[in-house]
Amino acid sequence: MITTATNTNDPVIVIRNMKKSFGDHKVLDGFNLTVNKGENVVVLGKSGSGKSVLIKCLMRLLEADAGEMKIFGISIPGLSNKALDELRSKIGFLFQGSALYDSMTVKENLEFPLRRHLNKLSKEDVGKLVGAALENVGLPDIENKMPSELSGGMKKRVGIARMLIIKPEVLLYDEPTTGLDPITGREINHLMLDVQKKFNTSSIIISHDMNCVRRTANRIVVLIEGKCYAEGTYNELKNSNDTSIKQFFD
Amino acid sequence: MKPKGIKSFLNEAGEISAFTGKFFKEAFLPPYEVNELLRQSFEIGYRSLPLVTLTAFIMGLVITIQSQPSMEAFGAESWLPSVVSVSLVREIVPVISALICAGKIGSGIGAELGSMNVTEQIDAMEVSGTNPFKYLVVTRVVSATLMLPMLILFADTISLYGAFIGVNMKQVISFHLFTNQVFEKLNFTDLLPSITKSFFFGFAIAIIGCYKGYTTRNGTEGVGKAANSAVVISTFAVFIIDLLAAQLAGIFHYL
Structure with a gap:
């Protein structure tokens, strides 16, 4: 098992001994992870290994069975709804299928997170924020389009814009490049790195796309059988002799 | 029904009850989603109007045409407007409109939330x-609960126009005489149970549609099943509510 010493001086996310089961099926079984300020950590694992469950538990979209989860030092389990909403306003979440609201235009999709988090903004300010968010992802002038009129890559970009509009400090990406062609996937990878550089965000990226992993990861955590099986940089893990790790790189 | 079927039926009934309980808990606590409530009222009320109107008109016309020979045979043709209007307002229009809404609104909500x-x-x-x-959920359920009675009240009126045309197909009767004959027998005690039960129809249709959509699993296949079972269960619920309403109206009538 590979372990690389990480800088734990400034941890933004700390997960200790997280457990989650669905019936008899143990998905997470004592998972540990630390994400430091400004770091992109990729959680690598097979389909169905519990990667998405991990970040959904972190956002309390699913309740973890046991374990300690802290973001900015705030413990997630047992947090009141109000405090949870406040914490969520500092976290951006990109869903696997982008999860844009079908019945709303792109502009309305981007305005939606602002209605609760920054409800004292004027209409003009909201318009400026929407324009800037779309500019950031390279998609100006699509404000009035419906999600059904957008390509897969555009939907991902709008999803990222919607995530960034609340200026989050932590980003959670669930399979950001899955289902995209290699060129669009590469563009999304660049966009993720740009966001990290520009806003100094800390991210957990859930992926099994090795191109995405190679380009975006500062550190990789391999999730096998519900546990953190190995941890290291892309090159460290690539050179591993462990067959369970090698299978991701072959 | 097999024991397993009974168990799953009871489980589902329990889950719908818990979902309804959550609705009452959430509905009265702020923040209130007023804009979405108005949008849903427009979607549920206004957009269902053409379908409900057409159905009510046809019902009024058909029931009158079908009743005419029997009334004629009993020599009670002059009673046709009053008899038809009471059956339309008390039973036929509310139930048929609710069934139409169960199909349109219930399946729409189930599919939208499921998706x-x-x-x-x-x-x-x-x-x-x-x-x-x-x-x-709260916005859709409140909208449907408020819009169904309005739709049914409007449909009642339209069905009476249908009945007027139906009566005039075999005989000539003025609109003034028709309305006189209708309101000679039709009074507030006929309208009250009809409108009261339509609140419950609206509530049941929307809460079942929302429950089915909100708890959808298994991808797009699940969305189809959610829409389908929302219609089936809410149709069944409309009949159950109608049965209970008829019994209660009967009890109050004799008090």
């Missing part, structure tokens, strides 16, 4: 700091 669920839009709403239960 939002499987594409993680409901989760996205939650991480955006909006309570999706309030935004999606």
